[in-house]
Amino acid sequence: MTERPPHHGPDGRFRIPWPLEVADQRSGGSIFRWQWERMRNRRAPNPPPEQVPVVPHAVAMPRAGDEIRVTWVGHASFLVQAGGLNLLTDPHWSRRASPSQRIGPARFQEPGIPFDELPPVDAVLLSHDHYDHLDRATVERLRDRFGAGLRWITPLAYRAWFGDLGVTNVTELDWWGETKIGEIAVTCAPAQHWTRRRLKEMNDRLWASYALRLADGRGIYFGGDSGYFRGYEEIGRRLGPFDVVMLPIGAYDPRWFMAPAHMNPEEAVRAYRELGGRGAFVAMHWGTFRLTDEDPLEPPVRTRAAWADARLSERDLHILRHGETLVVEG
Ligand code: ZN
Numbered sequence: 001m002t003e004r005p006p007h008h009g010p011d012g013r014f015r016i017p018w019p020l021e022v023a024d025q026r027s028g029g030s031i032f033r034w035q036w037e038r039m040r041n042r043r044a045p046n047p048p049p050e051q052v053p054v055v056p057h058a059v060a061m062p063r064a065g066d067e068i069r070v071t072w073v074g075h076a077s078f079l080v081q082a083g084g085l086n087l088l089t090d091p092h093w094s095r096r097a098s099p100s101q102r103i104g105p106a107r108f109q110e111p112g113i114p115f116d117e118l119p120p121v122d123a124v125l126l127s128h129d130h131y132d133h134l135d136r137a138t139v140e141r142l143r144d145r146f147g148a149g150l151r152w153i154t155p156l157a158y159r160a161w162f163g164d165l166g167v168t169n170v171t172e173l174d175w176w177g178e179t180k181i182g183e184i185a186v187t188c189a190p191a192q193h194w195t196r197r198r199l200k201e202m203n204d205r206l207w208a209s210y211a212l213r214l215a216d217g218r219g220i221y222f223g224g225d226s227g228y229f230r231g232y233e234e235i236g237r238r239l240g241p242f243d244v245v246m247l248p249i250g251a252y253d254p255r256w257f258m259a260p261a262h263m264n265p266e267e268a269v270r271a272y273r274e275l276g277g278r279g280a281f282v283a284m285h286w287g288t289f290r291l292t293d294e295d296p297l298e299p300p301v302r303t304r305a306a307w308a309d310a311r312l313s314e315r316d317l318h319i320l321r322h323g324e325t326l327v328v329e330g
């Protein structure tokens, strides 16, 4: 008999094995208090596009050589060119991170790579089902462009959702589960977060981060969405070290509500160290959609300060602009 993984509760839903129960923070009362505070407190305005500019990308066509190329499309979407493959993370090319394209958070500017300029994509890594990470229209565009056989790597319980869109090449992984994309070993790793797309769903699907190991030994980590948690040390120990670490630095205020599910810049720098980051820190999850209450331009400022406080090398910190490509030579 196989044992239930620790993150399945008795009701079959996913639970976090760490002390914080994020789901408890999502009660109606908490959401009401957050929205009430939002109405009373004046917030910084949305940044004009020139403050979060799109710059020309340096995507290798059709594929990179020995170098690793990471291009920020925006939010949690990257094109990762490594190991002779082109991978996307949490791809989002739509105007809004929302169930409706009429209301909901709209992007501050265009995606860093125009959709039509994408090179052939070999596989997509998905961290979880929130609308700023899993965008139905983008899934359909990728299906239409690259075929229904385009491979998706997801945490547990996504196959049916993709199947409804005619996307069938889905590899579901539990935490610590492994698969291969070409020569790249992919391990699904924990994160401290939650999932929900519809009102009645709550943690019906798993959330995750991913660790990639190239054939030449280099490591890449994609953090997805996560609060700071003690799992980073374990991920570093089991799957590190990492030459490229993509971590979220935005969507953290107010702390009383967001801390379990979204780390702040100081925590992101701490996570990088605990993961065994030995190269590039690549910032994500800021400057694209306004989801929470902090000034949208604050995350990079605080990240740079936390980086300096930790006496880490300035050349390893990469707060990319939209479309900017980081090149890590092989
Ligand atoms: Zn999320």
Ligand code: ZN
Binding pocket: 130, 132, 133, 225, 285
């Ligand atoms: Zn998110």
